Amino acid sequence: MIPQTDPKAAYLAQKAEIDAALARALMSGWYILGEEVKGFEREFAAFAGAPRAIGVANGTDALAIGLRALGVRPGDRVITVSHTAVATVAAIEMIGAVPLLVDIEEGGYGMDPEALEAALSLPGAPVRAVVPVHLYGHPAAMDRIMPIAAGAGIPVLEDCSQAHGARLLGQGVGSFGQAAAYSLYPTKNLGALGDGGVLTANEAALADQMVALREYGWRERYISDIAGQNSRLDELQAAILRVKLRALDADNERRRHIAALYRAALDGLAFGLPAERRDARHVYHQFVIRCRRRDQVREFLRGKGVASNVHYPLPVHLQPAYRGRIALAPSGLARTEEAARTVLSLPMFPQLPERDVQRVAEALAGAAASGLD
Ligand SMILES: *Cc1c(COP(=O)(O)O)cnc(C)c1O
DSSP states (O other), X not given: OBOSOOHHHHHHHTHHHHHHHHHHHHHHSOOBSSHHHHHHHHHHHHHHTOXXXXXXXXXXXXXXXXXXXXXXXXXXXXXXXXXXXXXXXXXXXXXTOEEEXXXXXXXXXXXXXXXXXXXXXXXXXXXXXXXXXXXXXXXXXXXXXXXXXXXXXXXXXXXXXXXXXXXETTEETTSSSSEEEEEOOTTSSSOOSSOOEEEEESSHHHHHHXXXXXXXXXXXXXXXXXXOOBOOOBXXXXXXXXXXXXXXXXXXXXXXXXXXXXXXXHTTSSSBOOOOOTTEEOOOXXXXXXXXXXXXXXXXXXXXXXXXXXXXXXXXXXXXXXXXXSEEOTTOOHHHHHHHHHEEEEOOOTTOOHHHHHHHHHHHHHHHHTTOO
């Protein structure tokens, strides 16, 4: 079976270096918030073009801590999308804030700027943050979202969990908003071998607030200035991440190359191919096609030895935990619901061999030839 993703292949590609980094971290005798985390934070900030980076325990915590650092309080509204990992919405509720979900843009998967603008003028509790998601590795329309949010005086926290290294108009994602949150889950473009997350902040005071929030609200050891939590990145994961960060640009290039191979091979078939803005650098966390008979296509591929996945089969607002109680933009979420019915994620990871890309494309051609598209 050709896997849809393969974090072990990423480990094996850098095994000697990762094993050495682990041995170094183990022998240091210091296992939480030490030199490895500091090193990773410095190196990730440089990579992201941000003044500061702050390691945390996972991507959900990064979002929650980012929102709190931006001043979001219980009862405040936060606008985001429903076509995302449930974590984006869960993080908003974790801090007692109230999600307001808007639709995605026509022809893409990012927040629709017009839906954002309309949602900002709804009556009700004040909106205190906007969380665009750079889903699948393609940047959301930050060139349109930022002026709208800035015009309303509302800070933006970018969810970059699927877009480490993506760019728009020559600028890295995560550097448009006041802050950005990244998951470092093993299958992400930059993945730990366990849980991890990281935040970036555009100014020192905001970064200091995040540092305090991730460890009991301490500014000085054992003295809580504010009510914080425990969300620390550990030294072993940080040591691994420093090795993997060095491969991230090459890994993203390899993902882009695989995407180009898919495009060439699928050209002319009836599947919808992912859009890439000309002024964007898509980093293909996923290569997502659109199929009318998605579940049958998926079954057909499985029969040909090709694994695929669906990100995500149910939009957040239709999931049992949220259905009927979550605030939605009055114009509805039609594009989101259509995407959930038709999206299919093909095998995509840097170590995927070219012959497997061809086999995936041949299997899809076979599906189309038997009337499944
Ligand atoms: C993976 C992911 C998260 C959550 O990250 P965890 O590390 O699993 O908590 C949040 N948002 C998006 C868009 C993601 O893909």
